Amino acid sequence: MTLSFTIHATAGNARTGILATQHGDIRTPAFMPVGTAATVKAMHPEAVAATGADILLGNTYHLMLRPTAERVARLGGLHQFMNWQKPILTDSGGFQVMSLAGLRKITEQAVTFQSHIDGSTHVLSPERSMEIQHLLGSTITMVLDECTPFPATEDVARASMEMSMRWAARSKDAFVKRPGYGLFGIVQGSVYEPLRLRSAQALSEIGFDGYAIGGLAVGEGQAEMFRVLDFTVPATPAEKPRYLMGVGKPADILGAVERGVDMFDCVIPTRSGRNARAYTSMGEINLRNARHADDPRPLDAATNSPINRYSRAYLHHLFKADEMLGPMLLTQHNLHYYQELMAGIRAAIANGTFAAHADSLRNGWKQGDFAPL
């Protein structure tokens, strides 16, 4: 094992600590902005760092198709290619193969699929996924798993999970260990407790630098997701970082931290930002709403948002006029809000005020936006 994880404080099941890597420390609980195609959409990389992000996520599926892993490797690896020197986690490509690619065929050996860009045929096996992520130079590599459809019967979920566990072992065998670089396993098993426990056990026996929980945030709803976390998280090794993939909204993240999760990624802050939706201490706010047209107030004065020098009226105008600066500013705001959320959570866990802090966050979101002028 080649990553070092230190837990500095706990509050119930919640923990705060540091995951040390070749490319720097990741303060946990951590939120990873998504940089699908070697760019966090609408953001300069230095602006991503300025929001407080310690790590970002790249998508193996997109990068293997364009510009290709081999090209990125020739150009010095993903860090150099995109000018991001902090840690990068890459997913395995499995999720996007299922959600984006054309005709797919899955066998025990590998998944064969057609590119959504040009229809060309590609093969992704655990071994090839490890090779791609190595070519990219990922700080944290994810095992290739099959993303179990939702809903799935227990029999379907079991067969899928069991193949993913065999793929996890093959991924481990193929992964090239390097100091400061790590490999995470992914717990599957849909919503079924016995399957999740068996998956967590199987992964623990193989041994990974961290344990991701996959197959959630796929339509099951927050209550069901929390129910699954309640039995899944304790089944993973407590001394290793836990990563809930593809989650989520601020309330999802807070609830998962309370259940012992350390790492998150999600397109919500970036995608919503491009669509005029802001996440704030007062909940979600849609800047396209006409109520903002004459409002001179900043978006969220309770936070240190880097766009608080702009009025809501200006942000509203930018979206009405389809100006790129609207998505640019609101993406920046949302990523900053998410990082401020994580920083507040980490501080509260560290100083023993996490329960009160969580109440305060939820009260703010529930209270909603202030009244129009």
Added chain:
Amino acid sequence: MTLSFTIHATAGNARTGILATQHGDIRTPAFMPVGTAATVKAMHPEAVAATGADILLGNTYHLMLRPTAERVARLGGLHQFMNWQKPILTDSGGFQVMSLAGLRKITEQAVTFQSHIDGSTHVLSPERSMEIQHLLGSTITMVLDECTPFPATEDVARASMEMSMRWAARSKDAFVKRPGYGLFGIVQGSVYEPLRLRSAQALSEIGFDGYAIGGLAVGEGQAEMFRVLDFTVPATPAEKPRYLMGVGKPADILGAVERGVDMFDCVIPTRSGRNARAYTSMGEINLRNARHADDPRPLDAATNSPINRYSRAYLHHLFKADEMLGPMLLTQHNLHYYQELMAGIRAAIANGTFAAHADSLRNGWKQGDFAPL
């Protein structure tokens, strides 16, 4: 007169100096990035300032329709609205009324037109244009003129120019003088020397803080534009700043500076940047070209481009993947290149090396891009 213009050095007809305003000094020759709808497309305002721009241009036509001048005024004026504290020049709205608006009717009194956004009817007179630009808080206001079509017969051009001169007098009467704010007249007359001379004379008699040259860069070609400048520029008062509207490419700007022009605006660096076209010391470069796909070199190492830490391969990838960061970075580069061009021109005029510097610039553009690897 309420703006102070000081010429520090000359080289032939070229001059360098300072136009002092309420919002700060403008170093001339100056290039003004275009911020049509209260934003320079794809740029944070602080990034625009970081390119070296002393002033930007806002479009009265767009702003009067959305968000409206009255709303901008309620929100503290255009500077505060868009977070740009340096000088702003606004055009009069006349040019866009002719190029963008729907059904138009021009009378001696005013132009009536339909919004290209929602078809609503609006009236723009010299007095209303002054009022709108006052509401916006423009540092430099432009008189309302009629943009003479090109080509135009001498009779058509004369009638149009003469109405524009009457509108210039009405604009001057309606303009509210304030220290550090100014009003520029606009010379018209198409390609006809007698008309241009008469127009310049008429404006001089009215008296303005600066003299713009309108009705060029409308399809007449660079040689014809230079021919018109050769007799038009000397007809304007030498002690006032001269502004060539809507120009242009780097070679157009250089040739116009040699003919005594002090100020420029153009959408080329921003629009081209969004379309993968870069302006460099080696001429124009299209980043969509496949020759860049594997090229690890920076775009233009001979300049201090803020995007030189990215490879051409990365820029190519961003445009192929339709990522917003491509337009963001290339707009930033182009605006920086234009400002570096202007800074070099100013320095060369000041230290007596302008002719050699102009040769050097033209040789670089003519030589073109370096060979593929």
